[in-house]
Amino acid sequence: MRSSLKTLPTLAAALLLPAAWGAVAAAQEFDWKAHEGETITFLANNNPWATTVLKYKDEFEALTGITLRVDSYQEQQMRQRLLTVMNARSDEVDIFMTLPSREGMQFAAAGWYEDLLPYTTENAAPEYDFKGFSPALVEAATFDGALTGVPLNIEGPLLYYRTDVFEKCGLNPPESLAGISEVAAELKKCAPDMTAFASRGLAPALPYTFSNFLHNMGGSYMADGKSNLCSEEGKKAISLYASLLKDYGPPGVVNYSFYQLTSLYREGRSAMSFQSSNEFPAVMEGGARLEDTAIVPLPAGEGGSHPTTIGWALAVSQFSSNPEAAWYFVQWASSPEMQAKLALEGIAPPRNAVASDPDYQAWLEEQPVRQHWQEALEHLADKGTSEVGYPIVQNPESREYIGQAVNAVLLGTSTVDEACAAADEQLNALIARE
Amino acid sequence: MDTSNSQRAQLAALAAPSVIFTVAMIAFPFCYTIWISFQAVSATGMMRFDGAANYARMVNDTQFWNGLWITFYLYALSLVLQLVCGTALALLLFRARRLPGIIRSLFISPFMLPPVVAGMMWLIILDPSLGAANYILTSLGLPPSNWLASPALVIPTLALVDTWQWTPYVALIVLGGLQSLPPSVYEAAEIDGASRTKTLLRITLPLLLPTLVTATVLRSVDLLRFFDLIYITTQGGPANASTTLNIYGFRTGFEFFQLGYAGALMITLSVMVLGVVLALNRLRNAVAW
Numbered sequence: 001m002r003s004s005l006k007t008l009p010t011l012a013a014a015l016l017l018p019a020a021w022g023a024v025a026a027a028q029e030f031d032w033k034a035h036e037g038e039t040i041t042f043l044a045n046n047n048p049w050a051t052t053v054l055k056y057k058d059e060f061e062a063l064t065g066i067t068l069r070v071d072s073y074q075e076q077q078m079r080q081r082l083l084t085v086m087n088a089r090s091d092e093v094d095i096f097m098t099l100p101s102r103e104g105m106q107f108a109a110a111g112w113y114e115d116l117l118p119y120t121t122e123n124a125a126p127e128y129d130f131k132g133f134s135p136a137l138v139e140a141a142t143f144d145g146a147l148t149g150v151p152l153n154i155e156g157p158l159l160y161y162r163t164d165v166f167e168k169c170g171l172n173p174p175e176s177l178a179g180i181s182e183v184a185a186e187l188k189k190c191a192p193d194m195t196a197f198a199s200r201g202l203a204p205a206l207p208y209t210f211s212n213f214l215h216n217m218g219g220s221y222m223a224d225g226k227s228n229l230c231s232e233e234g235k236k237a238i239s240l241y242a243s244l245l246k247d248y249g250p251p252g253v254v255n256y257s258f259y260q261l262t263s264l265y266r267e268g269r270s271a272m273s274f275q276s277s278n279e280f281p282a283v284m285e286g287g288a289r290l291e292d293t294a295i296v297p298l299p300a301g302e303g304g305s306h307p308t309t310i311g312w313a314l315a316v317s318q319f320s321s322n323p324e325a326a327w328y329f330v331q332w333a334s335s336p337e338m339q340a341k342l343a344l345e346g347i348a349p350p351r352n353a354v355a356s357d358p359d360y361q362a363w364l365e366e367q368p369v370r371q372h373w374q375e376a377l378e379h380l381a382d383k384g385t386s387e388v389g390y391p392i393v394q395n396p397e398s399r400e401y402i403g404q405a406v407n408a409v410l411l412g413t414s415t416v417d418e419a420c421a422a423a424d425e426q427l428n429a430l431i432a433r434e
Numbered sequence: 435m436d437t438s439n440s441q442r443a444q445l446a447a448l449a450a451p452s453v454i455f456t457v458a459m460i461a462f463p464f465c466y467t468i469w470i471s472f473q474a475v476s477a478t479g480m481m482r483f484d485g486a487a488n489y490a491r492m493v494n495d496t497q498f499w500n501g502l503w504i505t506f507y508l509y510a511l512s513l514v515l516q517l518v519c520g521t522a523l524a525l526l527l528f529r530a531r532r533l534p535g536i537i538r539s540l541f542i543s544p545f546m547l548p549p550v551v552a553g554m555m556w557l558i559i560l561d562p563s564l565g566a567a568n569y570i571l572t573s574l575g576l577p578p579s580n581w582l583a584s585p586a587l588v589i590p591t592l593a594l595v596d597t598w599q600w601t602p603y604v605a606l607i608v609l610g611g612l613q614s615l616p617p618s619v620y621e622a623a624e625i626d627g628a629s630r631t632k633t634l635l636r637i638t639l640p641l642l643l644p645t646l647v648t649a650t651v652l653r654s655v656d657l658l659r660f661f662d663l664i665y666i667t668t669q670g671g672p673a674n675a676s677t678t679l680n681i682y683g684f685r686t687g688f689e690f691f692q693l694g695y696a697g698a699l700m701i702t703l704s705v706m707v708l709g710v711v712l713a714l715n716r717l718r719n720a721v722a723w
Contacts, residue, residue: 080688087479087693106691110479195563203671204689251562252583254643263564397690407673411585 013294030125035325036065042329043082043096044072048281049152049312050097052345053333060332066325079103086112089319094326096317098149100141101310101386106393108143114316115146119327128331137311140386149313150334150349153342155197156309157209157298158373164292165191165271173294177216177240177301180272184248187271196248198261199241202408203403204396205257209274210406211308211388213237218303221390221398227427229405230420233303239416242409254407265289274298276382280373281346291427294371297379309384311350317384348377356362367368401426464704471697488698498699501679504589505703508678509657511593512600514655517646519597520604525634527605528612542602553666556595557582560667582668585675591674596663600656604649611645612638634657647718651711658707665720679703 042173044050050072057068071093073081078097085093086107098107107113137151150257161173182196187196192196200209201256214221217240219233228234240370245253249266250264258275262282265273266289277295284290297307314333336351343349343360354360355374364370390398405423408414414422474484492498527538544552556715557677560581568578581591613639623633664670670677671684677685679699687696 076689083691195585202669203673204669251578252580254583255668259559260564263561267564269563394690400685400690402672407671413585413673414507 001395009043011091013034016394020433022098023231029353030085030123032064032125032167032328035322035328036231038325039067039069040094040320040322040325040329041069041071041092043078043085043093044070045075045078045097045312046072046114047075047097047312048343049218049347051121052342053338056338056341060329064325064328066328068329086110086319091317091319091321093317094320094322095329096154098313098315099310100143100149100313101388102395102399104141104143104148105391105395107196108146108148109393112126112318113143113146113148114318114323114326115148116150116316116327116330117142117145117147119331120147120150123324123327124331125335127336129336129351129353132251132336132353133334134311134352134381136309136381136386137313140311141313149315150236150330152314152334152347153278154309154311154314154348154350154377154381155276156307156377157212157375158277158295158380158385159298160265160273160275160283160293162194162268162271162292165194173296174299177297179299180244181240181248184244184272188248191271195250195264197244197272197274198250198253198256198264198270199245199247199256199274200261201245201253201407203257203407204400206403206406207399208276208308210237210402212240212274212298212306213241213301215306215308215385215387216298216301216303218301221387221402222431223380225431227424227431229402229427230417231423234370235416235420238406238420241404242416246275246286246410246412254410277373277377280348284346284369290367290369293369293372295369295376297376297383305379305383306417307384308386308388309380310386310388348374390427390431392431392434394434399425440584452652460528465520467697467700467704470693471701473694473697475693476690479691483657484694488678488695489702492697492698497674497677497682498679500674501677501682501699504676505658505660505678505680508589508660509654511590512657512660513650514654515593515597516601516604517649519601520649521608521639521642521646522610523601523605524612525638525681529608542606544599544601545603547599549662550666552595552599553663557662560591560595583672585673588668588672588676591666592667594659595667596657599663600653604653607649608642608645611642615641635663643721644718647714647721651714651718654710654714655707657698658710659703678705 030346044054054070054072057070060066061068071077071081082093082096098104098113120128124130133151134154137154138147141147141149141151159173166173166185169186171183171186171190174183184196187194200206214234214237217233219231219237220228223229223231229238250256250260250270258279261270262279263274264270265275266283266285268288280295282295285294297305299305314330316323316330320326336354339347339349339351339354340357340360342362343354343357349355349360355378364374388399389395389402392398401423405414405419408419408422409416437455452520470481471488472485473480473481500606523541527533527541547555560567560628562578562580564569567581568654572578580587582588619637619641620633623637628636659680660678661684664676664678665683665684668676670681680703683696683699683703686692
């Protein structure tokens with residue numbers, strides 16, 4: 001036993017030597033200027049990650065000598081442009097932002113993604129540290145063994161609430177899913193001028209927040225290959241979500257997406273707002289909410305706590321005529337150094353090492369609300385599921401039917417049974433078309 | 435004669451590149467859309483010829499019929515509002531000829547705004563919680579409204595916003611028509627002692643009819659393919675209450691990747707627009723004076 005213990009370091013060294021030699025060789029071979037003089041095009045979603053990273057565009061161009069052309073659009077318009085370009089198999093776009101939880105399966109099946117896994121091992125800068133990414137996010141971006149994109153952030157819906165209003169009303173934040181209604185009812189009585197509870201109501205945007213209710217309730221979108229929205233858990237989730245918005249939400253909530261939720265909360269008009277962790281910098285803009293906000297994950301329900309956790313990723317087009325240079329941008333934009341910079345501007349890092357970086361820790365400690373945000377993000381990373389909508393190729397269309405079912409109950413045009421039955425019928429037809 | 439032919443040939447040669455470019459830019463997308471409307475396109479982009487299945491699918495598609503109804507409801511409501519308000523504004527501007535140019539320019543400024551900007555602006559104004567519209571209503575002691583968030587109100591609200599933006603355009607067309615009316619008819623009416631109302635109803639409006647039909651044709655094309663404002667403000671909601679055929683086609687194609695069916699929807703809409711325009715053109719020829 002002792003002898004075997006003595007030989008263990010030697011054995012380990014022998015095993016690690018080729019890997020270490022590979023890394024040294026890569027370090028010697030890797031050249032940031034290898035594609036100097038080339039031009040690549042990046043199709044960006046005009047969201048906080050892209051707007052922040054593009055502030056450093058000049059640094060990338062100086063480091064690599066590559067010219068970066070940027071096409072920046074709002075999310076829907078970006079997808080529309082991408083669809084046109086990809087259907088034409090055009091090389092107009094080299095790099096694009098993608099949401100694996102939404103379109104990953106669809107784009108992968110269409111063959112639109114370049115598999116980035118070989119690049120991470122064969123053509124990465126020595127400091128890149130691909131293994132430093134959250135394994136869950138890497139797995140969420142991997143389809144049939146191909147890495148479709150490199151994680152850029154970690155995000156999910158969180159419950160932002162006003163500590164001053166809760167204190168004034170003598171309330172504690174809800175401790176269970178069902179408890180949200182009770183707290184909202186008390187808030188409505190105590191602070192009638194405020195919206196007690198706000199969340200997404202716009203049909204295609206709503207599944208992002210609703211999914212967390214469904215999963216915490218113990219429900220699932222599919223069971224035995226069929227739509228499962230009309231399960232007891234599904235019906236309870238629809239009923240709770242719709243009634244919270246109907247009874248305690250803002251007027252016009254049926255058209256609410258992230259934009260309106262952020263505006264409402266930042267203006268101090270809602271007491272509880274269930275919205276994206278990604279909106280944290282925008283919510284805190286102006287500083288009015290820095291002192292009076294706390295952030296927690298959605299309380300657990302009968303099925304436990306299964307928060308929605310997703311992340312944007314950076315992908316290289318299968319039709320790019322310059323995938324090598326495009327990969328240089330991907331690794332620069334998702335490098336530990338860049339992600340550490342972005343973290344200090346409120347972009348939740350998808351790397352554990354960045355999250356524990358002293359600079360980031362110091363930034364978090366400046367404001368208690370930042371610490372709440374980070375703790376909630378850790379809960380997302382630990383417990384999260386990326387299932388938003390149906391796990392099928394036609395995921396975007398499935399989200400529409402979920403949204404319509406909740407909207408029908410919210411607007412009072414259908415009962416829960418009618419709404420979920422209509423949705424199940426449409427969703428089963430969609431699943432059958434796969 | 436030879437010189438004239440030669441000049442014509444030179445002019446044709448000069449115009450040919452732009453004509454070819456324009457025709458190609460119109461013809462290619464149209465022909466491609468027709469072709470794709472006969473294909474079954476899977477979510478992964480695979481295509482196979484599927485005959486008229488996409489067109490047959492429309493017959494039993496409640497969303498299609500809903501979209502058709504909403505398209506024509508919005509079209510009719512907006513058109514009537516814009517013709518009435520545009521004519522009234524043109525008459526006002528025609529009578530107030532001494533109005534300073536800057537004020538006249540302000541009247542016509544809304545249609546200079548890109549529809550996306552107008553959409554964002556009205557989205558903020560009409561927000562039931564944060565917007566100015568409900569603040570004004572409640573300040574006047576009136577009940578707040580749900581504007582774009584109520585299935586019953588969303589179409590009238592969109593029609594009102596579009597009317598705000600495009601009434602000045604109609605007014606400009608009508609103003610042009612007013613300025614071309616023969617003064618002798620008005621002099622005769624004045625000598626006969628006709629009142630202002632009678633002059634308006636029996637002389638001005640009948641003489642303006644060809645101009646009004648022209649305005650109707652121009653606005654019809656835009657209103658039947660109404661898109662930007664709806665997409666920016668409601669994305670077809672709430673509960674599909676503002677999903678016109680154009681919005682439905684767009685979402686089917688660009689969000690749900692059913693390009694074949696989206697092509698069929700768009701061809702159907704194009705045929706409808708063409709039919710309406712041809713019918714209105716015949717009407718315009720009939721009322722021309």
